[in-house]
Amino acid sequence: MTIEISNESGVDVDETVLLRATEHSLAELHVSPDAELAILLIDEGAMEALHVQWMDEPGPTDVLSFPMDELRPGTEEMPTPPGLLGDIVLCPQVAETQAQAAGHPTMDELVMLATHGLLHLLGFDHAEPAEEREMFGLQRDLIVSFQHAERRRRRA
Numbered sequence: 001m002t003i004e005i006s007n008e009s010g011v012d013v014d015e016t017v018l019l020r021a022t023e024h025s026l027a028e029l030h031v032s033p034d035a036e037l038a039i040l041l042i043d044e045g046a047m048e049a050l051h052v053q054w055m056d057e058p059g060p061t062d063v064l065s066f067p068m069d070e071l072r073p074g075t076e077e078m079p080t081p082p083g084l085l086g087d088i089v090l091c092p093q094v095a096e097t098q099a100q101a102a103g104h105p106t107m108d109e110l111v112m113l114a115t116h117g118l119l120h121l122l123g124f125d126h127a128e129p130a131e132e133r134e135m136f137g138l139q140r141d142l143i144v145s146f147q148h149a150e151r152r153r154r155r156a
Contacts, residue, residue, distance in 0.1 A: 065088055
């Protein structure tokens with residue numbers, strides 16, 4: 001699995017946690033180990049410019065996803081074929097504000113946002129109530145599974 005993480009945000013972020021969380025989710029979703037993904041962390045000004053350009057909405061947002069090959073989750077018997085998943089763009093400054101409001105660490109927020117962005121790359125959406133239940137349920141399951149894996153990893 002090729003996951004490239006580039007931090008241009010000016011904020012110190014534990015990129016190894018983002019990498020492990022993303023690898024975990026991709027494995028859980030049976031995405032080919034030969035798939036490619038880029039995660040870019042940018043500041044509020046750059047995120048606002050992308051938000052206006054692509055969503056026609058003012059202000060910075062927390063995460064944007066730019067799918068490429070329109071890959072979908074696979075199964076154990078039929079993993080997703082190799083391909084270019086696309087780009088996930090995160091704004092740590094917005095994540096930090098949201099994390100403070102939610103009362104949890106910024107890295108937890110960034111893991112959640114990266115997972116959310118990954119699900120968008122794999123075709124999930126939350127425009128309709130049924131889609132929202134499916135996507136946010138899967139997002140929660142992936143994060144909980146990752147947290148369990150992290151606890152096991154730290155004990156080993």
